[in-house]
Amino acid sequence: DAKTTQPNSMESNEEEPVHLPCNHSTISGTDYIHWYRQLPSQGPEYVIHGLTSNVNNRMASLAIAEDRKSSTLILHRATLRDAAVYYCILRGFSYNTDKLIFGTGTRLQVFP
Amino acid sequence: EAQVTQNPRYLITVTGKKLTVTCSQNMNHEYMSWYRQDPGLGLRQIYYSMNVEVTDKGDVPEGYKVSRKEKRNFPLILESPSPNQTSLYFCASSPRSGGEQYFGPGTRLTVT
Numbered sequence: 001d002a003k004t005t006q007p008n009s010m011e012s013n014e015e016e017p018v019h020l021p022c023n024h025s026t027i028s029g030t031d032y033i034h035w036y037r038q039l040p041s042q043g044p045e046y047v048i049h050g051l052t053s054n055v056n057n058r059m060a061s062l063a064i065a066e067d068r069k070s071s072t073l074i075l076h077r078a079t080l081r082d083a084a085v086y087y088c089i090l091r092g093f094s095y096n097t098d099k100l101i102f103g104t105g106t107r108l109q110v111f112p
Numbered sequence: 113e114a115q116v117t118q119n120p121r122y123l124i125t126v127t128g129k130k131l132t133v134t135c136s137q138n139m140n141h142e143y144m145s146w147y148r149q150d151p152g153l154g155l156r157q158i159y160y161s162m163n164v165e166v167t168d169k170g171d172v173p174e175g176y177k178v179s180r181k182e183k184r185n186f187p188l189i190l191e192s193p194s195p196n197q198t199s200l201y202f203c204a205s206s207p208r209s210g211g212e213q214y215f216g217p218g219t220r221l222t223v224t
Contacts, residue, residue, distance in 0.1 A: 046212040
């Protein structure tokens, strides 16, 4: 099963950009790169996902390396509400399985 | 409102007393999963379902059962709960393979 590696924790100041890295060296060609975040006392929340090209949405941007072995979630201007645990996972397109491995994620602290 | 609901949200029970945690989604999603979350271990997948009557084991299926008789419902059954199943449980649904997942609010289970 493809796994991801993330730093345990990161810090940022409010209104600064944040770059959250993720390594996934065993990614396969049909794996989508997903990012979720979990705020305290809540369920995980979908942030963004992509396959090969960089992706943008209202919450964040996802930059995917050319070899797809790493990616970076970019929060353009961190707010206190962005303090959460961020999970990077690989979710394959498959007709046979939907097995997923989440890992322990990166805890982001945002300081005023 | 599109959502995933879980019931109950909190449950305290005793060892060996069978229980069911319900999960329902109103988005007509084909894919559904159950996860447990424990301190230091992140989210771990218990079971998943790719459609009605199609279920399979995730990473930690021991001690759990699931069923998928209807598209919208995916109950998690603990036939004989034990204290090591004390955990925070999340249900999630997804519209397609490789697509984004939507999580429920969680069920905190304590087995004494």
